[in-house]
Amino acid sequence: MEVGSKKALDIPSALGAVKDGDVIFFGGFGSNGNPSALIEGLSKTNLKNLTVVNNGGGSDDSGLGSLLESGAIAKIICSFPYERDSVIFRDLFQAGKIELELVPQGTLAERIRNAGAGLGGFLTKTGLGTEVAQGKQEIEVGGELYILEKPLRADVALLRADTVDTRGNLTYRGSARNFNPVMAMAARHTIVQASKEVALGETEPGVIVTPGIYVDQYVISGGGSI
Amino acid sequence: MEVGSKKALDIPSALGAVKDGDVIFFGGFGSNGNPSALIEGLSKTNLKNLTVVNNGGGSDDSGLGSLLESGAIAKIICSFPYERDSVIFRDLFQAGKIELELVPQGTLAERIRNAGAGLGGFLTKTGLGTEVAQGKQEIEVGGELYILEKPLRADVALLRADTVDTRGNLTYRGSARNFNPVMAMAARHTIVQASKEVALGETEPGVIVTPGIYVDQYVISGGGSI
Amino acid sequence: METVIAENLLLSREAMAKRVAQELQAGWVVNLGIGMPVLTTKYVGADQGVIVHSENGIIGMGPPPREGEEDDDVRNAGNEPTTLALGAALVHQADSFSLARGGRLNCAVLGGFQVSTSGDLANWRLPKNPTGNIGGAMDIASGANEVFAMMSHLTKQGEPKLVEELTYPVTTLACVTKIFTDIAVITVTGEGFVLEEVASGVGVEQVKACTAAPLLVSDALQDIPM
């Protein structure tokens, strides 16, 4: 660990920033771009009452599955609760042991991005005339009706990247990019699981996808989605 | 010009898509990333009653300056009307010969991005308590007051890129990126002035900044900002 | 009457995917939903001029990889291995849905539980279930210029999926333009459903019996081309 580097000593020390009751972003889309080692680390802590923001409800064999089973999660905010083989989530939900906030996927991504952009909400047509619109303010602009959706921020983001430099500048591989860049922008504290560490300046400034100012700590773990 | 390529025969033919009364985005920030050859081409047409969206009011020695002088522009939407040496704009404005919509720069970028994202507006604190807030709806979210700002789209975008492939996938150099990527997303028809043409597939998918689906035509002209 | 159609006359999922692939026009940007719709990638020719969008951030998705050539970081929206077509670009989730909501999808092919005569689509929650998977469907169906519903004509219980009014929770109102089932191709018009094509060996009266809404018959009615 070089001086001034954001590299964490290990996963447990990086996860020391997470507190009971935190709202936590999990990057990824299914297993693709999901910070599996960090989530596995989280499932070994005794944290309680977490709210997890993740695209899906978690397959049983994923880190999110273990975390659900441990009872650490009080609420999930997602677009796709019943992933293939997500019996743990289903059972908890049907038993009333976990709260679910169901959000259309584009609205979910945009709510996160809106928080990261320091805004107070946005108007979308997505969900008009559906259950999703219930309880939300509708606003007319230019003769068209929209739903007001609100920003979604987190205390901590656990993300997955391909390369990281000591300042935390990130690149992603293939479709493992997905939710990771917007989540980095909207969390108070961002921890990244990257496949490879590179020297500062090795990644061209124009090729960096997530600027290091959005990253607090990183660990190096494995390559590719699991 | 290969088959299926979006390369235009020349600048005048590319500009054939522009009509009287159009709203036109000009990419760039001052001369940096500004599609000078396309704007110069525009100043040689007989188009009238254009609305131009540009960060600034145009220096006298820029393409925008010539275009202002020609009387083609009825309105400018910008954040910084008095650029260094922008006497032409100043004179027209003071004579009441051109309309000005002054927009804070972050709001301008976000209004364009909001249009490109298919949304109906967003809430920002920028401009609260200032002249900018006059006539705009204020909305409270979570006990905080925001201004509702509306999407800004264009009929045509004239943009500047570094590399382009035959499908229109773009990369930018240095700070010449600025407004270009968001403008590409929010225009009905996008014309690009690029420095270099590359083969399809030559730019890594993860390094492309503007996907080719946002580009309708391109011309190759010069290198570097002028 | 509903289940009178012999199993061997029903189009297979693969045959339906082939038929949908024929419908995709050169120059189109198309989103293919998870499950049956995404099978269509197998039958879209590399020279067909179609750009396939995957909601998890791929613009230019190719066919499934050959066995042994899977890349763990290149997945489709169902988290299955896929490939990048020549000229593909990668974006994050918020940019991916900007494209979808922003009017850049010429067409989306989505699965369906029910479609009404006015083109309302239901595909996210069965009425008996407490919740369901929205995923990207609401955003994509709201934003795409045309929505193709691709589904079996009847439920597993033999109930018609083409109905006068939805009885399932709505995904998006008035969005479906064409329906591809295992026995028919049907357009959704201002005057209700119009039968355009039938599976070889299936009679018009059989399709009518399997449809819980008035079904007009096109003057150009033909067999589904295989």
Place this chain on the structure above:
Amino acid sequence: METVIAENLLLSREAMAKRVAQELQAGWVVNLGIGMPVLTTKYVGADQGVIVHSENGIIGMGPPPREGEEDDDVRNAGNEPTTLALGAALVHQADSFSLARGGRLNCAVLGGFQVSTSGDLANWRLPKNPTGNIGGAMDIASGANEVFAMMSHLTKQGEPKLVEELTYPVTTLACVTKIFTDIAVITVTGEGFVLEEVASGVGVEQVKACTAAPLLVSDALQDIPM
């Protein structure tokens, strides 16, 4: 009384930039406005641990280039040639302002026409002018954690710029935390202006005479270190 301070006692623009540079702390992300503030880049040490943000999309701006080493595509917000520091990242205009509004700027240094005792900033339009340059100032001043106003103590006409209430159009309310002038360093507190430092050879009574609001004097008052 206002103009009693001898010309040779006034800090030069360069001296003011040196003083502001000293104030920037390791780990800070700092936006430097066009004109005098951006001069500060000349005096920020490469090892000072400060990341300079330029609104036109640079995160990690370096000092001005040496003569002959200018890159036309690397410009600051004043469209002047600049450089990229080691580890810089480039983003588009909407992402650049996401950073600014999103609470990622520890500090912004902006020019000022007037600052009020409650920290209201005026810097975009002179009352006599029909319009003015907003640029990025409203977004940046709204979003930054601290705003430093960097300006001459008096206008060219000898009018005080530090006032009880703004008489010029407001840029952003209650944002300025510290003021760096050519004769003093002043903090903006709940109890009004507090004089922290004076230029060598300038008396406290002179600063008071040049300030159109009550001016408390810090117990730790010292000369501006040079």
